[in-house]
Amino acid sequence: MEHFDNIDDYIADLKAKLRDNPTCGNTHYNLGVAYLSRRDFMEAEREFLDAVAHSPRMAEGYVQLGGIALQRGDLDSCLSYNIQATQQRPFFSVPWGNIGFIYMQKGDLDKAHQTLKKALKLDPDFAQAQATMSSVLIAMGEYEDADQLLKGLLEKHTHFGPAWNNKAIIEARRENWAEAATCIAKAEESGFEVPEEFKAEVQAQGGK
Template sequence: MSDPLFKNVDDYIEHLKDKLRQAPECGNTHYNLGVAYLSKREYQDAERSFREAMANSPKMAEAYVQMGGLCLERGDLEGCLNFNRQATQVRPFFAVPWGNVGFVLLQLGDSDKAIPALQKAIKYDPGFVQALATLGSAHFSRGEMEEAVVALTKAVELQPMFGPAWNNLALCSAELGNWTRAAECAKKAQESGYEVPQAFLDEIAQNAK
């Protein structure tokens, strides 16, 4: 919360509550209140606010996405998937929920459905780094190394310090037998702060000679 009119988040929350007393059916204010509670990690209050936002503004896709995030926070992958799917229905060209749908489907082991969802996310937002990285992971899980390299390379071009994508590029390079490139990518992953598994580093060291 960076609004200079308010000293802190609590001050901002009280302001939003005042607004709701005057206009209790404003979905946008309920949504902003949810985001403010989320910043304080007050998840129950955040959920209540997002549910009010959805009830008063059924087409507010961001509220469904936030509810999906709350589900993910407590390990409810199916709940996260359902809320993000609802978000894609009320706002089909919003990239974020498509990316989230793809991520959760991949977590659930369904790369067949994950890949088209991730491709839609990237179509609607070509700079969506997380979706590109997840697409790379999906292709890697299927043994589709060339496709994985394309997606992961785009991800690190857009965000050069994105460690997980560098790590996955190293894995792809190793699978393709390009150990010199694997070593370069693993080093980039480490430079970004990502912890590359020691066993993999040892394997690279043995082969990249």
């Protein structure tokens, strides 16, 4: 791995490589990742599209395109790209987790649940999929199952904000207001923005 002092030098080097070999999917992909690190989504998208055009089996390229679509709020394109990723690499857990997240956003809890089960079967330690699954279980009213999942997740990832937020929701449902307040504080310490309405509800019920 060559060392570069800054991202601009790295981008320039990748562009030079593409001048010599314009059909290299990997170089297009790496350039897309470099643009993403600069939050240049349009250039990144162009490179990931080139990457999958030249290397159609590159599942990671479709996942990245899905992420950019999600950034734009385009759930349908995000879903479509992640489905394409699973068609290229059926045993790659990340797109399955993303598909579950999109179905949850769309309110299709059954499909979300099935897809997340698949993601977690492929990778039982996939933290993001575990957190999304706990959200789906909460939405389905399966609080005990959600709590069990979160317990294991938070033992391994003590600063995972979305998991603390979900734990707070469960404690609030049980009317354990002080516990809920503690979980909210931990979610916020981890950089998660807890909805103001929920915080106010917990505080009003005596959670500090």
